[in-house]
Structure formats: C-alpha cells, structure tokens
Amino acid sequence: xxxxxxxxxxxxxxxxxxxxxxxxxxxxxxxxxxxxxxxxxxxxxxxxxxxxxxxxxxxxxxxxxxxxxxxxxxxxxxxxxxxxxxxxxxxxxxxxxxxxxxxxxxxxxxxxxxxxxxxxxxxxxxxxxxxxxxxxxxxxxxxxxxxxxxxxxxxxxxxxxxxxxxxxxxxxxxxxxxxxxxxxxxxxxxxxxxxxxxxxxxxxxxxxxxxxxxxxxxxxxxxxxxx
Amino acid sequence: xxxxxxxxxxxxxxxxxxxxxxxxxxxxxxxxxxxxxxxxxxxxxxxxxxxxxxxxxxxxxxxxxxxxxxxxxxxxxxxxxxxxxxxxxxxxxxxxxxxxxxxxxxxxxxxxxxxxxxxxxxxxxxxxxxxxxxxxxxxxxxxxxxxxxxxxxxxxxxxxxxxxxxxxxxxxxxxxxxxxxxxxxxxxxxxxxxxxxxxxxxxxxxxxxxxxxxxxxxxxxxxxxxx
Numbered sequence: 001x002x003x004x005x006x007x008x009x010x011x012x013x014x015x016x017x018x019x020x021x022x023x024x025x026x027x028x029x030x031x032x033x034x035x036x037x038x039x040x041x042x043x044x045x046x047x048x049x050x051x052x053x054x055x056x057x058x059x060x061x062x063x064x065x066x067x068x069x070x071x072x073x074x075x076x077x078x079x080x081x082x083x084x085x086x087x088x089x090x091x092x093x094x095x096x097x098x099x100x101x102x103x104x105x106x107x108x109x110x111x112x113x114x115x116x117x118x119x120x121x122x123x124x125x126x127x128x129x130x131x132x133x134x135x136x137x138x139x140x141x142x143x144x145x146x147x148x149x150x151x152x153x154x155x156x157x158x159x160x161x162x163x164x165x166x167x168x169x170x171x172x173x174x175x176x177x178x179x180x181x182x183x184x185x186x187x188x189x190x191x192x193x194x195x196x197x198x199x200x201x202x203x204x205x206x207x208x209x210x211x212x213x214x215x216x217x218x219x220x221x222x223x224x225x226x227x
Numbered sequence: 228x229x230x231x232x233x234x235x236x237x238x239x240x241x242x243x244x245x246x247x248x249x250x251x252x253x254x255x256x257x258x259x260x261x262x263x264x265x266x267x268x269x270x271x272x273x274x275x276x277x278x279x280x281x282x283x284x285x286x287x288x289x290x291x292x293x294x295x296x297x298x299x300x301x302x303x304x305x306x307x308x309x310x311x312x313x314x315x316x317x318x319x320x321x322x323x324x325x326x327x328x329x330x331x332x333x334x335x336x337x338x339x340x341x342x343x344x345x346x347x348x349x350x351x352x353x354x355x356x357x358x359x360x361x362x363x364x365x366x367x368x369x370x371x372x373x374x375x376x377x378x379x380x381x382x383x384x385x386x387x388x389x390x391x392x393x394x395x396x397x398x399x400x401x402x403x404x405x406x407x408x409x410x411x412x413x414x415x416x417x418x419x420x421x422x423x424x425x426x427x428x429x430x431x432x433x434x435x436x437x438x439x440x441x442x443x444x445x446x447x448x449x450x451x452x453x454x
Contacts, residue, residue: 041267159445166415166423169408170401177400188393196393204431208443216435217444218386 023061026051030068031114039069039122069122070130076115081138083108088144094152095202095210099224101148102201103194105141105175110182110190117179141175142168149205157210171201191227198224250288253278257295258341266296266349296349297357303342308365310335315371321379322429322437326451328375329428330421332368332402337409337417344406368402369395376432384437398428418454425451 030047037046044065048055062068087097087104109116123131145168152158175197182193199221203211206220214220257274264273271292275282289295314324314331336343350358372395379385402424409420426448430438433447441447 038265038267040265159448161445161449162427163423167427170405170424170427173404173407174397174401176407177404178397180400180403181396196390197397200389200394200397200431203433203444204427206430206444208445211438211444217430217433217438218388218435221386222388 026061027071031072031118034118035114039125070126072115073119074134076112076119077134078137080108084144094148094155095157097148099198099202101145102198106194106197107190109179120176141172157207158205159207162205167205195225195227253288254298258299258345261345262341266352296353299342300346301361303339303346304361305364307335311371321375321382322384324375326425326429328372329425333421333424334417336406347403368399372398384434385432386434389432394432422452422454
C-alpha cells in the first residue's frame with residue numbers, strides 16, 4: 001500500500017483515486033466487515049456503511065467487491081512469502097530451521113490476524129485468474145515446511161517414517177487453527193504460543209538420534225523456548 | 228432423525244411435516260448448500276432450488292433458515308458427544324486413551340465431514356439460546372482431551388511442563404483442520420490419517436519416562452498404528 005504513495009504524481013485522474021492512505025483505511029474497514037459477516041454476505045453497501053461514506057465513493061478505489069478481497073489477500077500473501085523467505089535464507093540446522101519456521105508462522109498470523117484469517121477462509125472466493133496470480137508469488141507454507149522436513153530426514157534428525165508432505169499439511173493446519181482462538185488481548189502472548197508450538201511440533205517429528213543427542217524429549221521440547 | 232420415525236403417529240397435523248425420511252433428505256441438501264455458499268449467503272430459496280421443490284413447501288418442516296443450521300449442528304454435536312463418551316468410558320492407560328481420542332476424532336470428522344465442517348464454521352451464527360442449549364449436551368473435545376492430559380501428567384507419562392488446557396486447544400485445532408483438506412476419495416484413508424495423527428500427537432506431549440519405557444520416540448510414535 002505505501003508503495004503507491006512514493007510513486008511520482010501522474011497527470012490526470014489517478015486510476016485508484018487520489019489518496020492511498022485513505023484507500024488503506026478503506027481496505028482495513030472492508031476487512032473488518034468481511035471477517036465479521038463473511039465475504040459472500042458482505043455487500044459494497046455494508047463496507048460503505050462501516051466507513052460512513054456513500055457507496056458510490058468506493059468506486060473511486062475499486063471496481064467490485066472482489067477487488068477488496070483481492071487487495072486484502074494479495075497483500076498478506078506477499079508479506080507472508082517475504083517473511084518465510086527470511087526464515088529459509090538463514091543458515092540453520094534442520095530442527096532449528098523447523099522451530100524458526102513455526103515461530104515465524106505464529107508471529108505472522110498473530111500480527112496480521114484479520115487479513116490472515118480472511119485469506120484462510122475466503123481465498124476460494126477469488127476468481128481463478130487471481131488465485132493463480134497470487135499463488136505465483138512464491139512457495140506456500142506447506143512447500144517450505146516440506147523442504148525443511150526432507151532436509152531433516154537426510155540429516156537424520158527427523159523420523160524417517162514420517163511422510164514429509166502429509167506432516168507439512170498437518171502442521172500447517174495446526175498452526176493456522178490458532179486464528180480460530182488466538183486474540184491479542186488473551187492470556188498468552190504470541191511469543192508464548194510460538195514457544196509451545198515449537199516444542200510440541202519439533203518433538204512430534206524428531207528422530208531417535210535427535211532426541212538422544214538433545215538429552216531426552218523433555219529437554220528437546222524446551223530447547224526452543226525464547227519468551 | 229430416525230428417532231422421529233419410530234414415534235407413534237399423532238392425531239392431527241404433525242408439527243414437523245408428515246415424512247421424517249423426506250426431512251432428513253432435505254436437511255442433507257440444506258447442509259450441502261450451506262457448506263458450499265456459507266450460511267449467511269444461503270437463502271431458503273437456494274435450499275428449495277437444490278431440492279427442486281417450492282420454497283413454501285420447506286415451511287412444512289422448518290420455520291426459518293436457522294432451523295436448518297440448528298438441526299445440522301445439534302445432530303452432529305450429539306453424535307460427537309456420544310462418540311467421545313464411548314472413548315472415555317473405556318479403561319485405558321493415558322497414552323492409549325490419548326491415541327484412542329485422536330483416532331475417534333479423526334474417524335468421526337471424516338465420517339460426518341459436511342455437518343462437522345458446518346459445525347466448525349457456522350456455530351456462532353446460531354442464536355445464543357440455541358448455542359447454550361447445544362453446549363449443555365456434554366463436554367467438548369477440548370475438555371475431554373484436557374482431562375486425558377491431566378491424568379497422563381499425574382501418572383508421569385505426559386511432560387509435566389505442558390499446559391494441559393493450551394495443549395488441548397492446540398491439538399483439537401490440529402485435528403479440526405483436517406476438514407480443510409481431507410476428502411473421502413483422497414490419497415490417504417481416514418484410518419491412515421488417524422495413525423499418523425496419533426503418533427505425532429502422542430510424541431508431541433509424551434514424557435521422558437514414557438519415551439524411555441516405550442524404547443524410544445520412533446517406537447512410541449509407531450505404537451498406535453492400526454491401519
């Protein structure tokens with residue numbers, strides 16, 4: 001969103017209306033409505049009502065309700081991919097990489113809770129072309145995680161009996177499910193949840209060799225606590 | 228639903244229309260529409276169209292769209308509670324009980340995929356009175372699981388550093404997330420998924436003593452494979 005703000009002013013009427021900051025506010029309001037009512041049940045009128053402007057004014061920014069959904073999902077998807085890239089580019093042993101992946105995923109979902117939840121729930125409401133375009137942006141969590149588990153199996157620290165693809169889908173589902181109950185003002189901070197998830201997930205896939213060399217399962221489970 | 232069918236015929240016009248089997252078919256069609264479109268975006272007209280009857284005919288069976296949602300959720304909730312009861316009533320050591328819980332949950336979600344998914348997604352669309360009534364039916368998965376983990380900690384087979392409540396919420400979320408990707412015609416059977424989940428979840432919370440006495444983490448993880 002801020003990118004648009006740094007572009008040189010163009011002659012004539014800008015395609016997306018005059019004020020990118022205002023657009024960002026409008027998208028945020030649209031996200032709040034979509035989260036609350038669900039995308040299908042949300043109308044452009046609902047979004048206008050939430051902001052307190054006339055419905056017609058929204059058409060300075062978007063051409064359709066789907067444009068809002070696209071903007072919300074595209075932004076959070078791009079940020080998630082950049083976030084994952086910073087995890088995978090670091091040089092770490094596989095179990096440390098796995099814990100770093102879990103931590104990054106939990107902190108990201110907590111920080112971008114509204115948009116991330118909408119992405120999980122409503123991705124399929126986007127047109128096929130837009131879904132394809134967004135997916136082209138980079139590897140998903142499942143693919144990144146699968147590579148970490150495969151590398152861990154090559155190095156002998158992940159149980160060789162585990163199916164890396166299936167385990168990646170299960171673990172990603174486990175992490176995504178925190179969007180159903182995590183609230184920023186809840187009893188546990190995102191950092192504390194990242195600690196608990198890291199320990200449980202690492203111990204759920206670690207090999208016998210990894211557990212022994214750590215000094216036992218309880219030591220291994222506690223090894224990634226940071227908060 | 229079949230219960231109604233065994234009740235003696237009453238004089239006068241029955242409250243819910245004349246044919247409980249037909250009602251069951253209608254509820255099933257309603258569930259398919261609600262799953263596809265989302266509850267908020269579904270109208271009584273959509274449900275009538277799916278079945279191929281006039282909208283007015285549906286009012287022989289229900290008074291509102293919410294009555295469909297209530298029927299779908301109440302039925303699956305009651306069955307899940309009965310299913311959990313049969314797990315908790317069996318006498319088993321805590322890790323075996325945990326594995327039995329995971330297996331029952333996975334098989335139940337797979338068997339009742341449509342209604343269970345609707346229950347997860349749309350429970351909050353029910354009126355407060357109906358939500359309270361349904362919740363009174365029995366303990367939820369989270370509560371049952373928490374008790375198993377607490378018992379396991381007392382017996383020393385679950386890591387004492389684990390918060391049983393938080394772990395129960397996380398594990399339940401992990402299991403529920405299978406409704407996002409499991410399909411009956413997919414590569415893995417529900418029984419195979421139950422095996423993988425049991426092994427990963429038991430090893431994610433087992434104590435050092437439990438791992439040692441099983442003969443190591445890989446042996447423990449494989450101990451609950453049945454398929």
